[in-house]
Amino acid sequence: MxxxxxxxxxxxxxxxxxxxxxxxxxxxxxxxxxxxxxxxxxxxxxxxxxxxxxxxxxxxxxxxxxxxxxxxxxxxxxxxxxxxxxxxxxxxxxxxxxxxxxxxxxxxxxxxxxxxxxxxxxxxxxxxxxxxxxEGDTRALLKRTIDRYKDIGVMKCGVEMEFFIFENDKIPRHTDCGGYFRSGLHGEIRKEAQLLLNEMGIKTEFDHHEVAQSQHEIDITYSDAISMADYVILTKYVVKKIAREHGVYASFMPKPIENINGNGMHTHISLWKDGKNIFFDEEKKGLSDIARSYIAGLMKYGKEIQAGLNQWINSYKRLTPGYEAPTYLVWGTKNRSAYIRVPEYQKGKENATRIELRSLDPACNPYLAFSLIHSAGMQGVKEKLEPPDPVEFDVFHLPESERKKMKIDELSSSLEKALEHFMNSKLVKDSLTEHIFRKFIENKTIECKNFNRSVTDYEIKHYFGIL
Missing domain, CATH: 3.10.20.70 (Glutamine synthetase, N-terminal domain)
Incomplete structure (x- = not known):
């Protein structure tokens, strides 16, 4: 650098x-x-x-x-x-x-x-x-969004980049039998990618083998939102390059293989003003009123912005119960199936106070996604919203009647459903340029129509021989 x-x-x-x-x-x-x-x-x-x-x-x-x-x-x-x-x-x-x-x-x-x-x-x-x-420049959109709210606080974030390493780009075939913190193969790809990123001034803080076979993670140290979006683009570029040189293929596809965990991009968010993390408040058990309202904004508008955070048909194959991906709009401190997790406050680490939004996947446009996230969170601050009580268990196992009693809402289960909320959202329309709003909807509508016309392997496997 x-x-x-x-x-x-x-x-x-x-x-x-x-x-x-x-x-x-x-x-x-x-x-x-x-x-x-x-x-x-x-x-x-x-x-x-x-x-x-x-x-x-x-x-x-x-x-x-x-x-x-x-x-x-x-x-x-x-x-x-x-x-x-x-x-x-x-x-x-x-x-x-x-x-x-x-x-x-x-x-x-x-x-x-x-x-x-x-x-x-x-x-x-x-x-x-x-x-x-x-007006079609999403990097400029993110800068405009950050500037709009800078008098309240500046958004900083860090990301956990998950990806698979497969034999090639034709078939998603496993290259190891590793698991969470069990090394498996190709740890050297993670290390080499980090060394190259570090040389470019992009700091990393953690890497490991993830839960699924052949799945890996590299965590990028927090920075301002525009830089972090740049880093997401460069991290994918560098990881794919190094994998290719090792004769394998790195995939950031949200769900390349069924019945195992998919790739997420958990995003850790905080707000800063005058060198201080304003998500922290010692008198409020570590979490400030602004942080709580930001959480409430993300929960209130979560379904409306979802299409911009999970923008592919395949994204919704990841957002299913049982695979450590959020399906319900709840928050908590220990609940890793939650939409938002708040890491517990540690004395002396006030600047580490943050919220972790767990629904994103690494195939999103980070500039668009961060813009929508910040708009939703800051709208919560503007409205002085209060989040519901935290939930510290997987609500999937609750009866539907109990979830309704607790007023727990679900994320959309398909791109089509998410797109409907997206296109009818005043928040989204106000947050994006007219061009980005219209072109994104046009592109995703075509994707849904093309998918609905296609004949899938599932249909051939289950219908062809008997119908």
Whole structure:
């Protein structure tokens, strides 16, 4: 990571792209020789700008180092009509503008037949042909959401990234018989991925084999929400790269194999102001009123934002009882089947006070998901909501009548149901741009229709020979 690039980011992203670039370029010019010298010392020949489509899939292109200064001064135009959920053909001229705070050198070398080289990467924002921030840019959406509530507190989060390692990308075939904290195979992939992430300035704090065979986890140390969303994208990229070099395939698919645990992305959230974690309050048994209202907001609006946290048909195969994934909108401190878990307060670790939202999966668009989470939580703060009593047992085993008596609601069990709540939600509409709201619904509606028309292996297995 090039540590000396720490620039002021335009707070509201309301200025034109040329003004945005000029803001960076004035500061950047003071370091250009040093940066290019660092590139030369490390044999960096290309810079790779990175952004995501509306579904959170990583997209990139490369510019040779000779064009790097031009990228900073002018950005780089591209055809937005070819990107999922971006512009129509008649309004397709978009421009990538780098966020130089994210510039870092990839810690590996590429080797061709005759040449070897290294690359640097940089995230950024997308602008339209009028020079305004593009309404389909989910990274800009997250920044706007964070800025909207920054006077109350700034969102920080950490994530637990779960993934499987399979033989190849054709069939999800196990590569080990390990289990929770039982090593199995391919622990070296976790270690190598962490070392590379650490070299890029992305801190990790934990790794282990997960519950299911061939399942692994790497935990990323908490940071501000935009950086964490960037880290999610890079972690998936690095893990897949290292797995490929080991001759295996890393999958972040929520539920690649039935009847075993799926992949989650448990997200730990806290709010900070003036260097203090405002989720902590010693007089309130460690959990402040703001934290409690944030929890209540997530529970009240949980079904409405769910499609943005679990955005694939396959996501709902993971959210089933018996596999340590939440199915009911409850919270607790010890209950690992809960929608929200609050780790118990430990004296002397006040800054570790947080809530753990357990429904997310790593196939989400992290920028979109974090935006929806923060909007729901802060709406709870705005409404001064109070959460229900915590539940410290798996409510799946309760009779339905008892759950109704306790006013326990369920998460949606399918993308179609979640999408219905999503599209009818005032909170979601107010939280997203009109473009993102409309395009996301269009994309997911098509996915549901295509799936409903398809003939699955289940149908062939159970119906073909007898009907």
């Amino acid at each position: 090039i540590s000396y690039i720490k620039m002021l980011v335009c707070c509201e992203l309301k200025i034109k792209w040329k003004e945005f670039i000029n803001l960076f370029y004035i500061t950047f010019c003071m370091n250009i020789d040093k940066i290019l010298g660092d590139f030369e010392k490390n044999n960096v020949k290309f810079v790779r700008p990175i952004f995501v489509d509306i579904l959170g899939r990583m997209l990139d292109f490369t510019v040779p180092i000779d064009e790097f200064e031009g990228l900073i001064k002018e950005g780089k135009g591209f055809d937005g009509s070819s990107v999922e959920g971006f512009a129509r053909i008649e309004e397709s001229d978009l421009r990538f503008v780098p966020d130089l705070n994210t510039l870092r050198i990839l810690p590996w070398e590429y080797k061709g037949l005759e040449k070897s080289w290294r690359e640097a990467i940089v995230f950024g924002y997308i602008y339209d042909s009028s020079g305004n921030i593009y």
